[in-house]
Amino acid sequence: MPLLNILILLVVVGVILWLINTYIPMDSKIKNILNAVAVIAVVIWLLQVFGLLDSLKNITI
16 A cells, blocks of 8 residues: 555544544543544554554464
């Protein structure tokens, strides 16, 4: 995936999250949970895109 596409996607996710936080009335606890889930999802997605999460698939418990 080209770097430009990744940057565009990060900007779009950030703008959508900002719009939700700004214009949709919610309790601050719910907004914090929504922000945390969005950040965690983006970080996991970035790890998969750069191939850093593939090495964790080989670990067996």
